Amino acid sequence: MTKQFATDVLICGAGAAGLTLAIDLARRGVSFRLIEKMDNPFRGSRGKGIQPRTQEIFEDIGILDRIVAAGGPYPPQRRYLDDCSYTDSNAVEHVDPTPAEPYQLPLMVPQFLTESAMRARLVELGQRPEYGCELVSFEQDLDGVTAHVAGKTGKETLRVRWLVGADGGRSLVRHTLGIDFPGKTLGVRAVVADVVLTGLTRDVWHRFGDGDMTRQISLCPLAGTAMFQIPGPVPSDGDIDLSAEGLNALVAERTGRDDIGIQSVSWSSVYTMNARLADRYRVERVFLVGDAAHIHPPTGGQGLNTSAQDAYNLGWKLAAVANGAPDCLLDSYEEERRPIAAAMLGLATKLLDAQKRGEMQRGREVHQLDIGYAESSLTLERPERAGCRGAGDRAPDAPVRGAAGQSTRLFELFRGTHWTLLGYEVERGSVRPRPGLHIHIFGATGNILDDRGHFRDAYDITAGDWVLVRPDGYIGAIITGVDIETLEAYLARVGLGVANAFHN
CATH class of the missing domain: 3.30.9.10 (D-Amino Acid Oxidase, subunit A, domain 2)
Structure with missing residues (x-):
């Protein structure tokens, strides 16, 4: 007998992590409720740095332009000396954009303005947070989660498929699960x-x-x-x-x-x-994101960014499983994101020590462009690659042209909720189309032209290669054209199997 659910996902906490997850689920058509125990939105500036990798994510979910308009660049820093003189220097390292990395400088956007832009996007998608609504308790079983909430209209019991704790460093969800928070x-x-x-x-x-x-x-x-x-x-x-x-x-x-x-x-x-890191990010049907999973010093501007990227990683996986992908896909959330948080805590602590000495400098290490999932169970290379871009790495941008001559970018091809399969000088029709997968062929007979070689150079590929890009902008697989069966098996494993293919 099919269980009836009030909604697919209950998100507890309407900060940056909860809002990012809500936007991602809304654009994927996954039902959810986003509740926040505070009566009103957060009004402080605490997380004010938006790193380049997060700017790429914000471009994908449709809020980057308004985020840029709301904030601005970091100003130079002026250090005053005891004799009242001062020295000026850059607060962040200045690097010019490249075709592969179009955003190179952190933005300064007070947290309340970032979250305001997120709420506006959520309203465009037909949803909004419920303020003054608090998770009181929950229980889970094999089929779902029973959540008890208290809001302005009284108490309510919800039956949901998944519960996500985006409820901060003192997370009720984490405490209820009994997950240790060492640090x-x-x-x-x-x-x-x-x-x-x-x-x-x-x-x-x-x-x-x-x-x-x-x-x-x-x-x-x-x-x-x-x-x-x-x-x-x-x-x-x-x-x-x-x-x-x-x-x-x-x-x-x-x-x-x-x-x-x-x-x-x-x-x-x-x-x-x-500096603390949860021992686990998932217990069956309940997940932790953002500060509920990791807290850290503010040095380096990593926290809000890491939190938003947690949600961006989890959102497409919840949607895939909701639409029939194997549940084990959700195991990759903790597998991928927990090591990133551990590294971020180490970096933020190192920068705090430098700040104590008056020596803190923010360089590429805070931009989060080098974050990847090379060790993830979702990465596949056939044959294995060494010394070049591989599965699990961030998928670079590149300027390209459509066959009709118009200029575009790889990020435009990636934008949205789908997977993207890029074939470089391969035979058209080698991989059958299916819902949730956009296929683009590079070459004289393809629909995309790499006439300046930016795609080839950024991805280190040769004729006959296929590159599969995940919905969150990371390379899932790189496979040669002689191993299409392995690619087909990978697609089935992530919920894009032949059974869902279009039929003429």
Whole structure:
């Protein structure tokens, strides 16, 4: 007897991770509810850096242009010395875009503006978060999850196929599952506040006391707003006055200046920095994403980005299984994303140590363009490749032309919810079309032309090769034309089997 579900997925938490997952499920036609226990959207700037890889994801889900419009580039940083002199330098390493990597610079977008753009996109897709609605408890069995929620209209019991905990570092979902959250407290307590102030220009990021954790403070103009963000370490115990008067006193003490005036405080927080990683990301039909699975210091701007990419990885897999793909596809979520979070925690902690010494520099390592899943069970190479781009790597962009002569990009071919199969000088019709797979053939008789060689160079391929790109923009498989049966078997394993093929 078929079980009846109120919805396919219940997402608990409407921050960046929950919103990204909701957008991805909405555009795939998967039913869900997105609940958030807060009565209103988050209004702070906490996660303000959007890394190049996340910009690529935002382009795919249809929000990059509005994200760019909402924020701006990072300004230069100005380090003030004790003698009142200063030195200016770039806050981030400047690298020019390339055909393979069209976005090279992090964007500064306050978190509340990023999430606002996400909510607008979700509304376009016919959905919206439910604020003031909280998960109280849940139980799961072999067939689904029974969730008990409490909202503005009272209590409700839902029967869903899957539950996703995007409910932050104190995750109720994680606690209910009994998943350990090992790690360490990093010995730094800090304040962060969004304020309107006078006395400083908005063309640089003002930094005082670098290298001295008792005096360090910075005042960063928040792109897209009239505010500054004030982050800085504070004593490990005792109350911190977060009023305009209290922050005025803190700024005056640490800068030695009396001409900086805090006019108002929009949002503020005091927190202790931790680095923690959940032992598991999945227990049967329940998943963790974002801060529910990993928390870290803010150095390097990795958190919001890693959280959004968790959701981007999980979304297409939930949709595939909802549409008949084997359930074991969902095992690859933890397999792929947990090692990424472990590496991110190490990087953020290393950058925190550098910040303590006043030596932090953000380079390519924070851009997340080199993240990949080479060890994933979803990667396939026939024959195996060495020393060149392979299965599990990020799928590069490249300018190409359609057979009719128009210019386009690989990212345009990838955009959407489908898999993309690229054949380089292969025989047309070698792989049959099927729902969820877009096939493009490069060559004189194909529908796409690589007349400048950017595709060939970016993917290190030769005539007869097939490249299969996953819905999340990573290479799933690279196979020579003599091994089509292996490619067909891979397609079946991820839910794109011949049984679903179109028939004339």
